[in-house]
Amino acid sequence: MAAMEKSMAKAFGLEGDAWQRHANPWSVYTRIPVPAALVAAIWTYAWIGWWSLIPVAVVCAWIAINPRVFPPPRSTDHWASKAVLGETLWANRNHVPVPARHRVAPNVLIAMNTLGLPFIVWGLVALDVWIALFGLAVHMAGKCWFLDRMALLHDDMPASP
Numbered sequence: 124m125a126a127m128e129k130s131m132a133k134a135f136g137l138e139g140d141a142w143q144r145h146a147n148p149w150s151v152y153t154r155i156p157v158p159a160a161l162v163a164a165i166w167t168y169a170w171i172g173w174w175s176l177i178p179v180a181v182v183c184a185w186i187a188i189n190p191r192v193f194p195p196p197r198s199t200d201h202w203a204s205k206a207v208l209g210e211t212l213w214a215n216r217n218h219v220p221v222p223a224r225h226r227v228a229p230n231v232l233i234a235m236n237t238l239g240l241p242f243i244v245w246g247l248v249a250l251d252v253w254i255a256l257f258g259l260a261v262h263m264a265g266k267c268w269f270l271d272r273m274a275l276l277h278d279d280m281p282a283s284p
Contacts, residue, residue, distance in 0.1 A: 165247050
């Protein structure tokens with residue numbers, strides 16, 4: 124699993140100092156609504172047809188530049204910063220073991236996060252707002268709870284930056 128996470132991080136440009144830049148609370152808090160923005164952008168296809176590619180492209184561009192656009196935070200004593208730095212610890216867990224109490228919940232929350240995706244797709248294909256919103260709620264609950272666990276992991280690691 125760690126290899127897939129590292130591949131995803133690399134795809135999003137999260138290597139080296141990019142993690143520090145992404146640890147800026149502005150980066151985190153402006154990235155959290157991205158799934159909802161992407162769903163809304165895709166949904167516009169029902170109204171404006173292929174012109175919906177423009178809002179989809181804008182959201183995708185934001186996904187790509189978000190981790191790089193903000194400066195490193197002056198302090199990492201913020202929940203959002205700790206969540207991002209905790210993700211780096213979690214991604215590196217095969218080399219630096221994480222405490223036992225942090226080994227199960229992140230995997231369960233990643234699964235929860237992933238379980239929302241088929242409902243989002245179903246809702247978008249069927250143009251059923253309630254199914255799409257249900258999937259989005261499951262996805263976002265899993266992601267936000269995962270971030271909270273990462274902040275706790277960061278706090279529990281003895282050599283946390």
